Amino acid sequence: VSTRWKLTIEYDGRGFCGWQRQENGHSVQAAIEEAIERFAGEAPRLTVAGRTDAGVHAAGQVAHFDLNRAWSAKTVRDALNAHLRGQGIAILAAAPVDPAFDARRSAIRRVYEYRILNRIAPPALERGRVWHVIRPLDQEAMRAAAAHLLGCHDFTSFRAAECQAKDALRTLDRLDVARYGEVISIHAEARSFLHHQVRNMVGTLRLFGEGKHPPSFMAKILAARARAAAGQTAPPDGLTLLRVDYPSD
Amino acid sequence: VSTRWKLTIEYDGRGFCGWQRQENGHSVQAAIEEAIERFAGEAPRLTVAGRTDAGVHAAGQVAHFDLNRAWSAKTVRDALNAHLRGQGIAILAAAPVDPAFDARRSAIRRVYEYRILNRIAPPALERGRVWHVIRPLDQEAMRAAAAHLLGCHDFTSFRAAECQAKDALRTLDRLDVARYGEVISIHAEARSFLHHQVRNMVGTLRLFGEGKHPPSFMAKILAARARAAAGQTAPPDGLTLLRVDYPSD
Numbered sequence: 001v002s003t004r005w006k007l008t009i010e011y012d013g014r015g016f017c018g019w020q021r022q023e024n025g026h027s028v029q030a031a032i033e034e035a036i037e038r039f040a041g042e043a044p045r046l047t048v049a050g051r052t053d054a055g056v057h058a059a060g061q062v063a064h065f066d067l068n069r070a071w072s073a074k075t076v077r078d079a080l081n082a083h084l085r086g087q088g089i090a091i092l093a094a095a096p097v098d099p100a101f102d103a104r105r106s107a108i109r110r111v112y113e114y115r116i117l118n119r120i121a122p123p124a125l126e127r128g129r130v131w132h133v134i135r136p137l138d139q140e141a142m143r144a145a146a147a148h149l150l151g152c153h154d155f156t157s158f159r160a161a162e163c164q165a166k167d168a169l170r171t172l173d174r175l176d177v178a179r180y181g182e183v184i185s186i187h188a189e190a191r192s193f194l195h196h197q198v199r200n201m202v203g204t205l206r207l208f209g210e211g212k213h214p215p216s217f218m219a220k221i222l223a224a225r226a227r228a229a230a231g232q233t234a235p236p237d238g239l240t241l242l243r244v245d246y247p248s249d
Numbered sequence: 250v251s252t253r254w255k256l257t258i259e260y261d262g263r264g265f266c267g268w269q270r271q272e273n274g275h276s277v278q279a280a281i282e283e284a285i286e287r288f289a290g291e292a293p294r295l296t297v298a299g300r301t302d303a304g305v306h307a308a309g310q311v312a313h314f315d316l317n318r319a320w321s322a323k324t325v326r327d328a329l330n331a332h333l334r335g336q337g338i339a340i341l342a343a344a345p346v347d348p349a350f351d352a353r354r355s356a357i358r359r360v361y362e363y364r365i366l367n368r369i370a371p372p373a374l375e376r377g378r379v380w381h382v383i384r385p386l387d388q389e390a391m392r393a394a395a396a397h398l399l400g401c402h403d404f405t406s407f408r409a410a411e412c413q414a415k416d417a418l419r420t421l422d423r424l425d426v427a428r429y430g431e432v433i434s435i436h437a438e439a440r441s442f443l444h445h446q447v448r449n450m451v452g453t454l455r456l457f458g459e460g461k462h463p464p465s466f467m468a469k470i471l472a473a474r475a476r477a478a479a480g481q482t483a484p485p486d487g488l489t490l491l492r493v494d495y496p497s498d
Binding site for chain 1: 326327334338340341342368370371372374376489
């Protein structure tokens with residue numbers, strides 16, 4: 001009987017073509033799968049909670065895989081970290097879980113943070129970790145606009161053309177906007193998101209922060225159900241998958 | 250008549266051999282001096298408040314230089330940032346100052362932060378920005394030990410062999426230890442520090458955090474006036490020069 005393992009993973013998205021294995025490009029998935037194979041001598045495939053795009057970071061990504069041979073949780077964590085050394089990926093925890101656990105399907109909440117560096121000078125210390133927006137943003141206007149997106153809606157206006165979801169109905173539980181000095185932090189929570197949904201919401205919130213529209217106009221963008229009605233896709237740099245929640249937590 | 254310029258500078262110390270120009274190696278000083286020359290057509294030398302070592306970061310370094318030709322402050326800042334693009338250096342502010350201003354000699358306070366990532370898994374998101382210490386550290390013990398270093402003392406025990414200061418007498422105004430989850434932040438303030446003083450104090454505080462000595466033993470380490478009495482030099486990664494203060498501020 002095999003063991004199902006749950007990994008909690010931190011990574012710096014720079015230098016990766018994203019989570020998912022691709023023909024060309026170095027993916028987070030391939031790096032971890034190779035580490036598993038080198039350590040355990042088995043080559044299982046990883047199933048992930050959130051397939052992050054190139055340049056998107058994670059502080060608490062979750063994935064699962066199966067191994068035939070038995071190992072202690074400490075050995076799995078430490079051996080994977082040893083094989084991943086210097087690659088910008090850290091296994092925060094490895095835990096044996098119920099064989100019915102599915103990192104993607106069992107997830108009941110995904111939590112993202114998006115950070116905007118709102119100042120004139122470009123980022124040096126936070127390069128690759130923030131979206132640099134020079135024009136001063138009014139976080140109160142952004143907050144008021146964000147409130148119109150809460151709840152269950154058709155998020156077609158915020159959905160990437162490549163999105164493969166069957167429908168665009170999603171329930172957004174939180175979309176908080178807070179300013180800490182030069183940094184505007186946007187905190188988003190939902191059971192699941194459409195492809196690029198967070199980055200498209202952030203790119204649209206920026207327009208409200210610049211005063212291009214009154215906050216109530218966000219309801220019209222949502223109702224338009226057309227990608228062209230919303231703002232640009234914010235760059236991946238500022239986005240971090242903070243956490244994935246499960247009923248078993 | 251020339252104009253003296255004060256620069257406030259942020260940089261990521263990775264990839265630099267430190268602030269100071271060296272025969273071999275890419276220094277922050279050389280990168281900014283080259284940017285000044287390319288933009289202004291003059292080649293002044295920079296004088297800096299704190300000559301940070303290789304791998305040490307800055308959120309508010311200060312340096313001065315002179316230019317014969319007149320420029321607006323905005324032009325100096327924006328032109329330097331354009332020439333420094335992608336190098337991990339940002340000019341936060343450029344300001345014309347009194348010709349008597351000296352970034353090094355006029356400084357009345359230097360403020361550093363040192364960050365320790367205290368967990369089993371290695372850093373991924375904060376790689377190069379923290380010191381990774383696996384063994385659990387007791388921040389209360391570190392705080393109690395740090396208190397023995399406050400005030401005016403001979404800091405020979407915490408001074409690098411290469412230190413060129415005339416004497417080792419320094420007045421430490423703050424040495425705060427705080428924990429934020431997995432991160433222990435050490436905040437140090439003084440008019441000036443000896444070479445490696447902050448990193449040597451942090452490497453020594455770690456021993457107290459591990460329970461190797463009771464906090465009162467810090468007074469004995471200080472009184473020994475011998476480098477061998479103190480702990481290791483903490484790595485540069487965790488150190489950031491946060492701010493330099495001047496009477497004119």
